[in-house]
Amino acid sequence: MQTVNVDALERATELATRFEARAHQHDDDAAFPSADIDDLREAGLLGLLVPERLGGLGARFADYVDVAVVLAGGSPATALVFNMHASVTGALAGIPDEHARALGVPEWALRARDAMLQEAADGAVYGVAISEPQVGSRLSALTTAYEREGDGYRLRGTKSACSGAGHLDAYLVAARAARDPDQGVISYFLVPEGDGIVAGSGWDPLGMRATASNALRLDVHVPSDRLVGGLEGLVLPLAWSMPQWLVASYAAVYVGVAEAAVQSGADYLRRRLDAGRNVTSSVRRRLGRADADVQAARLVLQHAARLVDDNPGEPETNRWLYRTKLLAGDVAMSAVASVAEACGLGALSRGAPLERLFRDARFGAIMPPASDACADYLGATTLGLDPVVAMEETPW
Amino acid sequence: MQTVNVDALERATELATRFEARAHQHDDDAAFPSADIDDLREAGLLGLLVPERLGGLGARFADYVDVAVVLAGGSPATALVFNMHASVTGALAGIPDEHARALGVPEWALRARDAMLQEAADGAVYGVAISEPQVGSRLSALTTAYEREGDGYRLRGTKSACSGAGHLDAYLVAARAARDPDQGVISYFLVPEGDGIVAGSGWDPLGMRATASNALRLDVHVPSDRLVGGLEGLVLPLAWSMPQWLVASYAAVYVGVAEAAVQSGADYLRRRLDAGRNVTSSVRRRLGRADADVQAARLVLQHAARLVDDNPGEPETNRWLYRTKLLAGDVAMSAVASVAEACGLGALSRGAPLERLFRDARFGAIMPPASDACADYLGATTLGLDPVVAMEETPW
Amino acid sequence: MQTVNVDALERATELATRFEARAHQHDDDAAFPSADIDDLREAGLLGLLVPERLGGLGARFADYVDVAVVLAGGSPATALVFNMHASVTGALAGIPDEHARALGVPEWALRARDAMLQEAADGAVYGVAISEPQVGSRLSALTTAYEREGDGYRLRGTKSACSGAGHLDAYLVAARAARDPDQGVISYFLVPEGDGIVAGSGWDPLGMRATASNALRLDVHVPSDRLVGGLEGLVLPLAWSMPQWLVASYAAVYVGVAEAAVQSGADYLRRRLDAGRNVTSSVRRRLGRADADVQAARLVLQHAARLVDDNPGEPETNRWLYRTKLLAGDVAMSAVASVAEACGLGALSRGAPLERLFRDARFGAIMPPASDACADYLGATTLGLDPVVAMEETPW
Amino acid sequence: MQTVNVDALERATELATRFEARAHQHDDDAAFPSADIDDLREAGLLGLLVPERLGGLGARFADYVDVAVVLAGGSPATALVFNMHASVTGALAGIPDEHARALGVPEWALRARDAMLQEAADGAVYGVAISEPQVGSRLSALTTAYEREGDGYRLRGTKSACSGAGHLDAYLVAARAARDPDQGVISYFLVPEGDGIVAGSGWDPLGMRATASNALRLDVHVPSDRLVGGLEGLVLPLAWSMPQWLVASYAAVYVGVAEAAVQSGADYLRRRLDAGRNVTSSVRRRLGRADADVQAARLVLQHAARLVDDNPGEPETNRWLYRTKLLAGDVAMSAVASVAEACGLGALSRGAPLERLFRDARFGAIMPPASDACADYLGATTLGLDPVVAMEETPW
Numbered sequence A, B, C, D: 001m002q003t004v005n006v007d008a009l010e011r012a013t014e015l016a017t018r019f020e021a022r023a024h025q026h027d028d029d030a031a032f033p034s035a036d037i038d039d040l041r042e043a044g045l046l047g048l049l050v051p052e053r054l055g056g057l058g059a060r061f062a063d064y065v066d067v068a069v070v071l072a073g074g075s076p077a078t079a080l081v082f083n084m085h086a087s088v089t090g091a092l093a094g095i096p097d098e099h100a101r102a103l104g105v106p107e108w109a110l111r112a113r114d115a116m117l118q119e120a121a122d123g124a125v126y127g128v129a130i131s132e133p134q135v136g137s138r139l140s141a142l143t144t145a146y147e148r149e150g151d152g153y154r155l156r157g158t159k160s161a162c163s164g165a166g167h168l169d170a171y172l173v174a175a176r177a178a179r180d181p182d183q184g185v186i187s188y189f190l191v192p193e194g195d196g197i198v199a200g201s202g203w204d205p206l207g208m209r210a211t212a213s214n215a216l217r218l219d220v221h222v223p224s225d226r227l228v229g230g231l232e233g234l235v236l237p238l239a240w241s242m243p244q245w246l247v248a249s250y251a252a253v254y255v256g257v258a259e260a261a262v263q264s265g266a267d268y269l270r271r272r273l274d275a276g277r278n279v280t281s282s283v284r285r286r287l288g289r290a291d292a293d294v295q296a297a298r299l300v301l302q303h304a305a306r307l308v309d310d311n312p313g314e315p316e317t318n319r320w321l322y323r324t325k326l327l328a329g330d331v332a333m334s335a336v337a338s339v340a341e342a343c344g345l346g347a348l349s350r351g352a353p354l355e356r357l358f359r360d361a362r363f364g365a366i367m368p369p370a371s372d373a374c375a376d377y378l379g380a381t382t383l384g385l386d387p388v389v390a391m392e393e394t395p396w
Helices: A002-029 A034-042 A061-074 A076-094 A097-102 A107-121 A235-241 A243-274 A281-310 A315-343 A353-361 A371-382 B002-029 B034-042 B061-074 B076-094 B097-102 B107-121 B235-241 B243-274 B281-310 B315-343 B353-361 B371-382 C002-029 C034-042 C061-074 C076-094 C097-102 C107-121 C235-241 C243-274 C281-310 C315-343 C353-361 C371-382 D002-029 D034-042 D061-074 D076-094 D097-102 D107-121 D235-241 D243-274 D281-310 D315-343 D353-361 D371-382
Strands: A126-129 A145-149 A152-162 A170-177 A186-192 A197-199 A214-223 B126-129 B145-149 B152-162 B170-177 B186-192 B197-199 B214-223 C126-129 C145-149 C152-162 C170-177 C186-192 C197-199 C214-223 D126-129 D145-149 D152-162 D170-177 D186-192 D197-199 D214-223
Touching (some): A002 A076, A002 A353, A061 A076, A076 A353, A152 A186, A243 A353, A281 B281, A281 C281, A315 B281, A315 D315, A371 D281, B061 B076, B061 B281, B126 B152, B243 B353, B315 C315, C002 C061, C034 C076, C061 C076, C076 C243, C152 C170, C152 C186, C243 C315, C281 C315, C315 C353, C315 D281, D002 D061, D061 D076, D061 D281, D076 D107, D097 D107, D152 D170, D186 D214, D243 D353
Parallel strands (some): B126 B170, B145 B170, D145 D170
Antiparallel strands (some): A170 A186, B152 B214
C-alpha cells in the first residue's frame, strides 16, 4: 500500500538520524546496536514485512528496499541486522497459503508461521544462522544435524557469521536430517533463544562492525511447531522461490552505503567551499561520477524490487536481482573510494562518516553471491545456459 | 499516449531489422542511409514528435527514447540522423503556446511553427546545423551571421558536422545578428534546402560513418517565417528550457549501441556453444558485467525521460539528463570493448555487427556534452554550485 | 652486443617513418605491406635474430623488443608480420647447439637449421602457420597431418590466421604424425612456399588489417631437412623452453601501439594549442594517465626481455613474460580509448593515426594468451600452483 | 655503493619482520612506533642517506627506495616516519658542496649541515613540519613566521600533519620572514625538540595510524646555525632541485603496501588451498592482475630512482617521479581492494594484515601530489606545457 510505504519511509528517515548519531560508537566498540533495534521496535518496523492481518505493516519488497536504503544511510550495520530480520519475516510471509498447501504444508504449520510473524510484529527480532565454518552457505555441505527428540527435534552444530548472535529472539537455522546424511534432507527451524544456544565472540572486522556476526553453537531441543512449514526438506523450494532474500536484499544496504558516501563527501566539500577554499574540477568530476553510478544502482534496485512484487520467480526478475547485487556491491566500493580520494585525509579521521563508510563498503561485493558470481550468473543466463551448471566452479 | 508508444515501438522494431540488413553497406560506403529514412517516412515515424492535431504521433520524450534505442539496435548512424530530426521537431513541439506567447512569440510565428511540424509529419526531414569549425557548439563564439534582406534574411557562414548535410529538407541554423556582433544576439532559422546551401564532403570517420556529418556552407536568403519563434534572440531561453534535446537524446542512441553489442556478443558466443565449443567463466563474467551496466544505463535513460515529460526544466530532471548522457556514453564504450575481448578475433571481421558497433561506440562519450563535462556538471550541482560557473574552464 | 642494438634501433627508427607514410593505404586496402618488408630486407633487419656467424645481426631478445616497439610505432601490422619472422628465426637461433644435441638433434639438422637462418639473413621471410580453424593454437587438437613420402614428408591440412599467408618464403607448420594420431606426436616443419600451398583470402578485420592473416591450405611435399631439429615430436620441449616467442613477443608490438597513441594524441592536441585553443585539465589528465601506464608497460617489457636473455626458462622469467603480455594488451586498449576521448572526433577521421591505432589496439588483449588467461597464469603461480592444471578450464 | 645497498636491504628485511609483529598493536593504539625506530637506530639505518665520511651508509636514492619498500612490507606507518627522516637527511646530503657554494651558502653553514647529518648517523630522528592547517603545503600561503632574536631566530606558528610530532629530535620547518610578509621570503630551519614546541594529539585516522601525524605548535628560539644553508629564502631552489623527496619518496612506501597486500592475500589463499578448499578462476585472476600491476609499479619506482641518482633534475627524470607517485598511489588502493575481494571476509578481521593494509592503502593516492595532480603534470609536460602554469587550477 502506498500509505504504508510513505509512512514506513518517514519513520525510517527519522530513525536513520538517530542511528547515525550512535554509529561511530557502535562501530568503535563493535557493539550490537541494541538502541537502534529498540527504536525499530517502537516504530513498528520489526513488523514491516508482516501482513496487516497479523499486526504488521504488510509492506512489499519494494517498500523494504526503500526503507533499507534509508536505514543504511544512518547505520549500515544496523541495516544489515534489520535485513536479516526482514529476510526471515519476508520469506515466511511471502509464500501464499495456496502455494504452501500445494507443497503439502499442513494447516497447523500455517498457524505456527502466523504465530512467528505475529511475534515479530509484537517486537521479536529474528536472525539467520545458515552458513557454517569451512562450508560457507553451500547447503549441500552443511554439517549441523537434527533428529527427533520427544515431540520435537534436537539440533546440534555450529553456525558462523550469524548477525546479531546472542542478541536476538530466534534464529532461522538450516540443518541436515541425521538419520540419513547422504540423502541430503535439509530443513529450516526458527529456533528460539534459550538454553543450548551459545553465541561466540570475537567479531572484530574491518567494517560492518556493529552486526555482532559471531558464531552460534547449538545443542538444543526445538519444538515441532518451529519446523518451518511443518515439513522436512522444504528448504530448496523456498530458496529458489524467493531469491530476493538471498540475493538482493543486502544490495539495498549497500546502495544506502554508497548514497551516504556521496552525501557525506558532498557535505565535507561544501564546508570546505564555505570556508573559502577551492574545489578543483577533478574533485567535482569524482563526485559527479560517483553520483551517477550510485543513482543508477538505486534505480536498478527499485526496478528489481518492483519486479519481485509483480512477477516473482520469473527468470527476468531473477536476472534483475543479480544485476542489483552486482552493481550495488561494486558501486559501494568504487564510489566511497573515489569520494574519499576527492575529499582527502581530512575526511578520513576515525569516526568521520566517510571513514566508517569506506570500511563498511568493502563488504558489499564480497557478501554472497559475490560480484564475480553475479557476473557469472548474468553471463550464463544471457547465453541461455543454466546458471547453476555454468557456475559449478564457483561455489557460494 | 500508451497506444502511440506501443505502436511506434512496434514499427521501429520492424524497421530496425531492415536497417541492420543495410548497416554494413552504409558503413562501408560512409553513405547516407536514404533507404532507412524512406522507411521511417513510410512508417510515419518522422512525425513521432509532432502533435496529433498536426498529423503526427504526438509522442512524448519517453516514447522517443524507447524508439531511438530500438532504431540504434538496427543502425546507430541512422538513429543519430533520426535523433537530429527528432530534436528539431521535438523542440518546436515542446514549448506550450502560452509559454511561447509569454516570451513574445507572435501568432503568425506559432502558425509558421505548426506548418514546419506538419511538413515533418508529411515526410520532411530536418537536421541541425549549429556547431562551427574551431568553435564547436559554443553559441557565444558563433560566426555565421544574418541580416535583413528584403522581406526575409540573408545568412552567411559555414557549419560543421551537420548530420545529413545535403540530404535533408531543412536545417536548424543558429546565427548571429550581423548588425551588432558584440551584442551577441543569436537566432535560430529553419533553413529550407535550396540554392545557396552547399554540403561539403569527406565525412569518413572511425564510426557512425553513415551520418554524412559534413560541413554546410550557407549564403542563402531565408523567408521571415523561417525565423524560429518569429523573434530574434530566442535561442538561449530555448536551449536552457529543453536540455533533453541537447544533452540526453543522443544517449538513447548509445544505449541502443550498448544493448546491441551485448546481444551481438551473446549471439556469437551462443553459436560457438552450439558448435560444441566452450565458453569460459571469464567470458561469461565479461558478458554478465556488460549486461548489468547496459541495463542500468537503459533504466536511467527511461527514468530521465519520464522526468522530462512530467517535470521538465526542474534541476533534478536536468541532473538525470546528465547522468544519462554520462552513463550511456561510457557504457557503450566499455561494454562493446569487453564483449569484443570476450568474443575474440572471429567476431571482429569488417562488417560483423560487433566490429561496426566497436567503432560506433567510441563516439558516445565524446559527443557533447562529453562524459568528463557531464561528470563536472553533476559534481558541481551536488555541491550546490552553479554548473555553468563551475565548469567555466570546460567549454563544450 | 650493444653496438648491434643501437645500430638496429637506428635503422628501425628510420624505417618506422617510412612505414607510417604507407600505413593508412595498407590499412585501407587490407594489403600486405610488401614495401615495408622490402625496407626491412634492405636494412638487414630480417637477419636481426640470426647469429653473426651466419650473416645476421646476432641480436638478443632485449634488442628485438626495442626494435619491435619502434617498428610498431610506424605500422603495427608490419610489426606483427616482422614479429612472426622474428619468432621463427629467434626460436631456431635460440637453442644452444649443446642443448639441441642433448635432445638428440643430429648434426645434419643443425646444419639445416643454419641454412634456414642464413637464408633469412639473406632476405627470406618466414611466417607461422600453427593455429587451425575451430582448434585455435591448442597443439593437442591439431588436425594437420604428415606422413613419410619418398625422402621427405607429405603435409595435409588447413591452417588459419597465418600472417603474411601467400607472401612469405616459408612457413613454420605444426603437424601431427598420421601414423598414430592418438599418440599425439607433433612436429614442426619450415615449409617453403611453392606448389601445394594455397593462401586463402578475405582477411578484412577491424584492425591489424595489413597482416594478411589468411588461411593456408597445405597438400605439399616437404624435404627431410625441413623437419625442424631433424626429429619428430620436438615441439613441446621447444614451446616450453622458449615462451618468450609464444607469450611476450606480441607484447612489444602493442607497447608500440600504445606509445604511438599517446604520441599521436599529444601531437594532435599540441596543434590545437598552437591554434590558440584550450586544453582542459580533464584532457591533460587523460593524456597523463595514459603516459604513465604506457611507460610502465614498456619498462615491464624491457625488464622481461633482459630476463629472457639472462635467465631463460626460469619460473620468474616466465612470470615476467605473462605480466608483459597482460599489461601491454590491456594498456594498448585503455590508453588509445582514453586518448581518443581526450582528442575528440577531429582526431578520428579514417586514416588519421589515432583512428587506425584505436582499431589495431583492440587485438592486443585478445591475441593468445589473452589477458584473462595471463591473469590466471599469474594468480596460479603466485599461489604456487601449476598454471597448466590451474587453468585447465581456460584453453587457449 | 652496491655493498651498502645489499647490506642495508638485508638489515631492512630483518627489521621488517619485527615491525610486522608490532604493526597490529601500533595500529590499534594509533601509537608512535618507538620500538621500530629504536630498531632502525640500532641497525644504523637512520644514517642511510648520510655520507660515509659523516658516519652514514652513503646510500643513494635507488638504495633508499628498495629499503623503504621492504620496511613498508613490515609496517607502512613506520616506513612513512622513516621516509620523513630520509627526506630531511637525503635533501641535506643531496646538494653538492660546489652547488651550495654557488648559491651563496657560507662555509659555516656547510659545517652546520654536516653536523646535522652526523647527528642523524649517530641516531637522531628528524621529521618534516611544513604543511599548515587550511593551507596545506602551498609555500606561498604559509603563515608560520620567523624574525631575528638575539643571535638566532624566533619562530611562531602552527604546523599540521607532522609525522612523529613530539617523538623526534628535530623538525624541518618552513617559515616566512615576518619583516616583510608580502615579499614571500621562505626559509627552512631544522628546529631541535625542546621548550616552545608542543605536539598536538588526536591523530586517529582510517589508516597509517602509527605515524602520530599531529599538529606542532611552535613559539621557539632557534640558533642561527639551524637555518638550513645559512641563507634565507633558499627554499624554492631546494624544492625544485630535489623533487624526489617531495614527489616520489612516499611512492616507495605505497609500493611496499601493495606488494604486502598481494603477498598477504596469497598467503591467506594458500592456507585455504592447504585446507583442501577451492580457489576459483576469478580469485586467481584478481590475484594475477594485482601482481602484474604491483610489479610494474615497483619497476617504475626503481627506474625513476636510478634516474634521480644518474640524471637529477632533468625534465625526464622528474616525469618518471610523477609517474611513480601516480602509479604507486593508485595501485596500492586497487590491488588491496581487489585482493580483499578475492579473499573474502575471513581475511578482513581487525588485526589481520590485509585489513590494516586496506586502510593504509587509501592514503597513497591522496598524499600530495595526489594522483589527479600527477596525471595533470604528466599530461601538461607531454604537451610541452609548463606544468605549474598548466595546473594553476590544481593547488596542492
